[in-house]
Amino acid sequence: xxxYLARKVLIYLLTFWVAxxxxxxxxRFMPGxxxxxxxxxxxxxxxxxxxxxxxYTKAFGFDVPVWRQYLNFWAALFHGDLGRSVANFxxxxxxxxxxxxxxxxxxxxxxxxxxxxxxxxxxxxxxxxRTLDNTVLPASYVLTATPQxxxxxxxxxxxxxxxxxxxxxxxxxxxxxxxxxxxxxxxFLLHWILPFLALFLVAFGGWAIGMRNMIxxxxxxxxxxxxxxxxxxxxxxxxxxxxxxxxxxxxxxALALGAVVAGAIVVEIVFAYPGLGTLTLSAIQNRDYFLxxxxxxxxxxxxxxxNFVIDIxxxxxxxxxxxxxxxxx
Amino acid sequence: xxxxxxxxxxALGLVVAAVVTGTMLVTTGAxxxxxxxxxxxxxxxxxxxxxxxxxxxxxxxxxxxxxVTGLVGxxxxxxxxxxxxxxxxxxxxxxxxxxxxxxTYVMHVRQGVKWSDGKPLTxxxxxxxxxxxxxxxxxxxxxxxxxxxxxxxxxxxxxVFTFKGTPGYQEFDFYRFNVAIVPQHVFKQYSATxxxxxxxxxxxxxxxxxxxxxxxxxxxSSETMVWQKRLNWWATKALGLSVKPKYVVDIKNxxxxxxxxxxxxxxxxxxxxxxxxxxxxxxxxxxxxAAPYHLGANTTWLFPNTTRKPLNDAQFRRAxxxxxxxxxxxxxxxxxxxxxxSPTGLLPIWDKWVDKSAVAKYGFSYSPAKAKSLLAAAGYxxxxxxxxxxxxxxxxxxxxxxxxxxxSDWMTAIQVISSSAKAVGxxxxxxxPEYGTLTDDRGHSRFDLLLGNDRQMSxxxxxxxxxxxxxxxxDNQATMNxxxxxxxxxxxxxxxxxRTKxxxxxxxxxxxxxxxxxxxxxxxxxxxxYNGMWSMVNTTYWTNWPSAKGLQYTPxxxxxxxxxxxxxxxxxxKPVSTT
Numbered sequence: 001x002x003x004y005l006a007r008k009v010l011i012y013l014l015t016f017w018v019a020x021x022x023x024x025x026x027x028r029f030m031p032g033x034x035x036x037x038x039x040x041x042x043x044x045x046x047x048x049x050x051x052x053x054x055x056y057t058k059a060f061g062f063d064v065p066v067w068r069q070y071l072n073f074w075a076a077l078f079h080g081d082l083g084r085s086v087a088n089f090x091x092x093x094x095x096x097x098x099x100x101x102x103x104x105x106x107x108x109x110x111x112x113x114x115x116x117x118x119x120x121x122x123x124x125x126x127x128x129x130r131t132l133d134n135t136v137l138p139a140s141y142v143l144t145a146t147p148q149x150x151x152x153x154x155x156x157x158x159x160x161x162x163x164x165x166x167x168x169x170x171x172x173x174x175x176x177x178x179x180x181x182x183x184x185x186x187x188f189l190l191h192w193i194l195p196f197l198a199l200f201l202v203a204f205g206g207w208a209i210g211m212r213n214m215i216x217x218x219x220x221x222x223x224x225x226x227x228x229x230x231x232x233x234x235x236x237x238x239x240x241x242x243x244x245x246x247x248x249x250x251x252x253x254a255l256a257l258g259a260v261v262a263g264a265i266v267v268e269i270v271f272a273y274p275g276l277g278t279l280t281l282s283a284i285q286n287r288d289y290f291l292x293x294x295x296x297x298x299x300x301x302x303x304x305x306x307n308f309v310i311d312i313x314x315x316x317x318x319x320x321x322x323x324x325x326x327x328x329x
Numbered sequence: 330x331x332x333x334x335x336x337x338x339x340a341l342g343l344v345v346a347a348v349v350t351g352t353m354l355v356t357t358g359a360x361x362x363x364x365x366x367x368x369x370x371x372x373x374x375x376x377x378x379x380x381x382x383x384x385x386x387x388x389x390x391x392x393x394x395x396x397v398t399g400l401v402g403x404x405x406x407x408x409x410x411x412x413x414x415x416x417x418x419x420x421x422x423x424x425x426x427x428x429x430x431x432x433t434y435v436m437h438v439r440q441g442v443k444w445s446d447g448k449p450l451t452x453x454x455x456x457x458x459x460x461x462x463x464x465x466x467x468x469x470x471x472x473x474x475x476x477x478x479x480x481x482x483x484x485x486x487x488x489v490f491t492f493k494g495t496p497g498y499q500e501f502d503f504y505r506f507n508v509a510i511v512p513q514h515v516f517k518q519y520s521a522t523x524x525x526x527x528x529x530x531x532x533x534x535x536x537x538x539x540x541x542x543x544x545x546x547x548x549x550s551s552e553t554m555v556w557q558k559r560l561n562w563w564a565t566k567a568l569g570l571s572v573k574p575k576y577v578v579d580i581k582n583x584x585x586x587x588x589x590x591x592x593x594x595x596x597x598x599x600x601x602x603x604x605x606x607x608x609x610x611x612x613x614x615x616x617x618x619a620a621p622y623h624l625g626a627n628t629t630w631l632f633p634n635t636t637r638k639p640l641n642d643a644q645f646r647r648a649x650x651x652x653x654x655x656x657x658x659x660x661x662x663x664x665x666x667x668x669x670x671s672p673t674g675l676l677p678i679w680d681k682w683v684d685k686s687a688v689a690k691y692g693f694s695y696s697p698a699k700a701k702s703l704l705a706a707a708g709y710x711x712x713x714x715x716x717x718x719x720x721x722x723x724x725x726x727x728x729x730x731x732x733x734x735x736x737s738d739w740m741t742a743i744q745v746i747s748s749s750a751k752a753v754g755x756x757x758x759x760x761x762p763e764y765g766t767l768t769d770d771r772g773h774s775r776f777d778l779l780l781g782n783d784r785q786m787s788x789x790x791x792x793x794x795x796x797x798x799x800x801x802x803x804d805n806q807a808t809m810n811x812x813x814x815x816x817x818x819x820x821x822x823x824x825x826x827x828r829t830k831x832x833x834x835x836x837x838x839x840x841x842x843x844x845x846x847x848x849x850x851x852x853x854x855x856x857x858x859y860n861g862m863w864s865m866v867n868t869t870y871w872t873n874w875p876s877a878k879g880l881q882y883t884p885x886x887x888x889x890x891x892x893x894x895x896x897x898x899x900x901x902x903k904p905v906s907t908t
Contacts, residue, residue: 031763034765039808043808048471051465097551167592254389270587271587278583
């Protein structure tokens with residue numbers, strides 16, 4: 001177990017280093033100089049441009065050689081400093097990210113967990129049950145093949161524009177500011193429903209299909225046949241099949257949760273939801289080096305932690321891993 | 330369901346509920362602390378959108394491309410305002426001003442004006458506000474660097490501006506309505522760097538003379554900025570003016586589509602984003618009742634790279650100008666929502682300076698025949714019979730024409746330009762690079778042809794000529810003369826225009842004529858159409874909006890328009906109901 005852990009930690013550290021280095025490098029080698037863009041945005045007059053360019057170059061640390069910028073980046077990172085946004089100078093990257101993160105979490109965590117739970121249940125039920133399979137399976141295929149953005153637009157059009165039951169965009173009513181009141185909570189929930197549904201339905205279809213196929217596979221496995229031939233009730237056989245079928249799904253769940261911080265870019269954009277997805281898009285559009293870096297860093301850390309947790313969790317939920325580690329067969 | 334399963338389901342439910350609640354807690358905590366969730370009374374609130382793209386967290390009036398909507402206009406005010414539709418300066422925090430000698434301007438500071446913290450506005454505040462623009466990193470530093478301004482001093486209730494040499498009158502006039510007057514007693518705590526580049530994020534320091542005070546919404550993650558009417562605005566007593574909406578809510582732009590659905594749902598009263606023509610109705614109105622519906626806010630230009638062959642040839646550029654089917658662009662890209670530009674490129678507000686005889690002689694309009702004859706006369710012929718003309722030395726001409734990806738109206742426009750150029754034998758290939766790539770290439774001369782529209786309406790066409798002719802050419806042309814056109818005589822004329830008083834009409838007109846003539850003869854850039862001051866107003870809650878037939882004010886919430894006549898829009902609005 002110790003060796004297993006040590007090896008894993010080493011691999012993760014190495015992956016972290018490589019990923020963060022790439023994260024640092026990509027925006028720097030994208031075409032477009034962020035300071036020139038800033039000058040163009042502020043329509044700086046030539047007589048002010050020189051001083052301004054000098055100031056901002058220094059403020060962003062672009063005045064030192066690239067290798068130095070790389071070292072400075074790591075040094076700042078270990079101090080928890082993600083730098084300042086280029087497009088919204090001097091706002092710090094972390095304040096932008098942490099301003100948007102709660103919205104994304106509120107949207108994605110419930111969407112992922114609920115769709116995982118419901119999708120797996122329904123998928124497992126559907127397997128080998130003709131009527132259910134004939135209805136749930138095609139419906140799931142349609143759902144999972146639906147682009148979230150399109151579903152979002154349809155939902156917005158039907159429930160917001162046409163029926164007028166729910167608000168069309170934003171995270172809360174325009175006449176409000178976030179506050180700890182019932183009125184705000186109500187507004188927040190109303191605005192939350194449609195983007196949540198767009199995410200939930202598409203993910204639901206995927207989980208359901210995955211589970212249905214896994215269950216069929218497991219029900220045909222030797223242990224299932226053996227159990228059935230011993231006269232075990234169908235319910236018990238299915239229970240064991242479900243446990244085994246859940247393993248790959250759990251991996252998928254962890255990865256989905258790890259990637260949560262990337263936000264649901266398209267859905268957030270459709271609903272103008274002020275989460276990380278919207279922030280990511282604007283960061284890329286503005287060539288906002290440090291903001292892009294900060295968001296990707298969060299994503300890297302999220303995915304790595306999720307993977308790590310899975311690696312550890314497998315030891316507990318899958319006896320085969322445990323036995324493998326102990327040298328058994 | 331077994332008990333275990335029930336427990337699991339309940340646990341999952343709890344997790345989900347916890348996340349949603351947690352988020353609300355965090356957003357509530359992170360958001361404005363002094364805010365209230367109580368919805369604002371709809372009948373007394375004006376909702377607007379179209380200006381704010383960056384986070385609502387910049388309170389620095391120096392950063393006039395980034396500060397929260399309304400900061401200048403609602404809170405900080407300027408010595409004068411400028412009415413572009415009547416071409417008239419409106420005394421505001423200054424009661425007037427005059428040139429007492431060729432190099433001395435005296436500004437009379439209005440008496441009886443109080444800051445929102447109760448302290449009086451003084452001439453020293455005005456001097457201080459102009460003085461801080463002398464910091465080299467101040468975006469308005471050209472006020473000192475380019476106009477010849479040498480010193481300021483307070484004399485009683487006046488501020489005296491002394492210049493070295495002939496002042497840049499036109500540019501100084503521009504700053505007369507663009508320098509925000511800030512309270513020295515509050516701003517003195519800031520360092521030079523803070524004053525020019527930071528966001529001055531303390532909302533308690535929003536101390537202004539204007540009609541509104543900060544209510545809520547400030548913060549990087551905020552979607553709306555809320556202003557509340559201030560009781561003791563000086564203009565009520567001094568000029569009998571009062572802003573009608575008790576609250577103004579500025580909504581940060583998300584996507585155009587989301588904004589548009591918000592407008593159509595009746596949630597926005599003043600919409601300053603582009604909206605399709607189909608959105609115009611009895612309820613949603615524009616400044617003009619018919620085409621082009623919107624005021625022209627800036628000119629869209631076609632920039633040729635004049636350092637490259639054959640775009641360095643004025644005859645070729647003129648031929649290209651004659652080839653452009655503007656009618657089709659207006660129709661296809663804009664559904665008639667914009668007007669084609671004058672061949673001089675000057676905005677309609679500057680019509681009185683247009684030299685009509687020069688336009689008749691040197692102007693251009695869509696004429697494929699004329700374009701072809703110009704090409705032939707200049708020696709551009711189709712040598713190899715591929716339908717396109719070649720360079721005079723026989724080499725192929727294939728020019729790229731680019732606009733930022735996603736700017737759909739412009740994308741359509743350059744497709745029309747390239748197809749109408751093809752009709753006269755000029756080979757243009759449209760391209761849609763990312764905006765960042767395009768600005769980078771534009772600054773460093775890595776393009777053939779591109780579109781630009783950076784200069785907004787102002788008090789003087791000098792800003793346009795500076796945009797076109799500015800010299801010397803730098804390695805990076807970040808904001809003007811993208812076409813890298815070196816025309817020393819035209820640049821001298823531009824500077825001469827800057828140093829001519831508008832009141833000296835004869836001299837002013839003479840310089841303007843010369844500039845227009847040389848411009849149209851050489852066409853360093855090709856004027857295309859006037860981009861609209863997009864403005865759609867909702868008449869459900871507020872009426873008496875600006876319109877061509879009624880109140881002629883700028884119907885815009887864009888930065889730098891409040892100190893033109895957008896504030897007059899707010900003092901003239903009428904609520905539909907008062908409850």
